[in-house]
Structure formats: structure tokens, C-alpha cells
Amino acid sequence: MPVREATLVRRDTVAEGTMAFYFSRPSGFQHRAGQSLLMTLVDPPQTDSEGDSRNFTIASAPHEAELMIATRMRDTAFKRVLKAAPIGTTVRLDGPNGEMVLHDDPARPAVLLAGGIGITPFLSIARDAAHQRLPHRLCLFYSNRRPEDAAFLAELRGLGQANPNFRLIAAMTEPEKSAQQWAGETGFIRREMLERHLPDLVSPIYYFAGPPAMTMAMQKMLEAIGIDEQAMRYEEFYGY
Template sequence: MNTYETRLRAREDVADGTMAFHFEKPSGFSFQPGQAIDLILADPGPTADSHVARHTFSIVSAPFQDEVVIATRMRDSAYKHALKSLPIGAAAGLEGPSGSLTLHRDRGRPAVLVAGGIGITPFISMLRHAAREQLPQQLLLLYSNRRPEDAAFLAELNQLERKNRNFRLIATMTQAAKSNRRWEGETGPIDEDRVRTACSNLSAPVFYLAGPPGMVEGIRQSLNDAGINDEDIRSEEFFGY
């Protein structure tokens, strides 16, 4: 993989405890929607070892955009503290792209995207790209969070659904009663019954899973139990994000 130099353009809150970081897109850098980068900080913090000077992040931005954007839960770690305090204009290293969680090329087969929490990041890139390119492929996203406040990019996803007639969003909250916002959408976890109902009108879909390891493994097992072969299931587990 190639390593590039980039600089921080901007940062923003995209959900409670979740921030997005906008970096310059280096000359010659290209990627496919769903891929990731390693972001390398020159100074990861006084208590950090050299091996934590880098972190892998899915790319939120789409290939047609002129920046590289990542988003992450702001956990209490030396790396995350250093990232949050990085001055605008500061240099960083970008290594990549990496990863194979990319949309299949058979546009006749639908794609079912299942995201838990910050696992939404690779799918944002895919959905932006699909809307821009007007892909004929049917896309279904099942997106689970505790509360609406925790759901990064939810407003944009609603806009993308209105923009792309081939995209359908099902957002669900597992702790909606604890929200300070009114929620009239679905509630409860993404389980086998919810997936089966959502996919009932789709022919031979390919499944993409991204989120906490427990959620990813549980959905994969449910799909296997329903007769879905492993070659039609692609996944990425998000540890400690």
C-alpha cells in the first residue's frame, strides 16, 4: 500500500460522542466505496506507544469527492485524544486504500447493508456513490442504534433515500425510550425476523455486515441458519470504535 501526506481540513460532530474528520485528498490517491485507510499521526500522545500511532478507519467520503473523510466514536484513548486535538492544517499520514468490503458488480443482485452504530461508515461512501452514479442496483440498509442522537449521518441517509429510488432505509433504535428526541420509526434490534421481513421481496441479495463483533456474528449466524451461503455474506467487525 502507498503512503501519502495529508492535512486536516475540518472536524465536526455527527452524533453524540462521534466526530467526522475531513482531510485533504492527496494527489494520486484513489479508492473504491467501502474501503479503508490507516491514518498515521505524528504525535499520538505522550503515553502512546509507536504501534498506536496509526488507526484503521473506513472512508466515509465517496470517490468523486475532493476530500478523505473518516468518522469515529471518540473513545478515551491516547490516539483519539491526539486526533481530536489535531490543529486544522496539521499534517498526517494516510496509508491505503485497503479492504474488500465493496459492492459486487452484478447490479442485478440487490445489496443488503446491515450496520450497527459506527459500522455505518463504509456504507455512507457506497450510498453516496450509488446516488451520484445512479446505479440501477437495489440497495437496502438496516441501521441500528441505541437512540436517534447516536445515529451518525441519519439525516443524510434520509436524503439519500429520497434522492435514489433504488435505495431503501430501515432505521431502528434499541433504546428509543431514553432519547430526548421524538422517534416514530422502528424499535428493537436487527434480528433474524427483521432481516427476513425486510428482504422478502428481494431476489438473491448479497449481504454486507458492519458493526460490533457480537452483532456481526449474530446476524451472520442467522443468515446461515436461513440458508444463506457464506460467499453471499461479507462482513467487517468494528473493534473499540
């Protein structure tokens, strides 16, 4: 894949300690919903031992004019630079990469399991499915500590209302620490939760993304249900 340059167009806060960054789409850069890219800072004013490059999922959909990434703003040189970068700053993009893309067969539902910022590939997939009016049934389980931590929650709720093929089940693991009332699911994503929301656990293709402890737990849960490795697609977001 050729390395291309893009410029920062704008940024905003999408959850507590979580920001979205929008970049111009380089000409000829096309991706499939769910894919990622390797972003490299050009001559950054500071750096550290973790380096100047990070993998990010492209959280925007393929039809959108801009490329959007979203990340938790941890205190690393890369993220400090990104947060303070003037609009118009150039970055290098390598990609798109990755196989977290929706399967072809619409007869098989997709179950999407997101932990925290692991929502990014599924936001892209959900936006794309709505835009293309895909016939696939999508069921997204979205786990966060509190609603304040759940990036794009309002948008995902809206997609759930607009697209009859898309369902959102948001679950909070620490709702008691929230300033908001929470009437939805609580606790980790677990087999019993899937059983209450899915008519059949065996036929879907399962996609999951999040921190390593979450992806490991999802894999174990799915193996215990008897899901074949072929029906699992996942990505670990290390560094959290």
C-alpha cells in the same frame, strides 16, 4: 500501497460522542466506496499502549475532494490527539485497503447491515451509488441505541428520498432513553425484521459492519436463513 501524507481540513460532530474528520486527498489517492485506510499520527504530543495508528473506513465517496473518516470519540491517546489537532496537521495514510465494495451484478440486491459507527462503509457506498446512479437496489438496516447516536441519519434519509434504488430502515434498540420521539423500527436487526422489508431473503448479497458482537450476531442470523458464506461481506470494528 505507498504511504501518503494528508492534512486535516476540518472536523465536526455527527452524532453524540461521534466526530467526522476531513482530510485533503493526497494526489493519486483513489479508492472504491467501502474501502478503508490505515491512519498514523506524525509525532503526536501523546501516545499510549494502543499506538499511533488506526484503521478507518473512508466514509466519503470516491468522487469527493476530501477524505472523511468518522469515529466514536473514546478516551484513547490517538483520539484525544485527533480531536485537538490544529487544522493543517499532517497524518500518514496507508491504503486504500479492503474488499467491502459493492458487487458488480446489479441483478442482485445489496442488503447493508450497520451497527453504530459501522455505518461508515455504507455511507460511502450510498453516496457513490447516488452519484453514479448505479442500478443496484440497496437496502440499509441501520441499528443504534438512540437516534442521537445515529451518525448521518438525516443524510441517509435524504438519500432514501432522492434515490429510488436506496432504502433506509433505521432501528433503535433503546428508544426509551432518547429525548426524541421514535416512530421507526425498534430492537436488534433480526430475521423477522428482514422478512418484513425484503421481498426475498435469498437473492441479495449481504454486507455488515459494526462491533464484534453485532457482526457475530449477523453472521449467525444469515447462516440460519441459509445464506451462503460467498454472499456475505463483513468487517469488524473492534474497540467498542
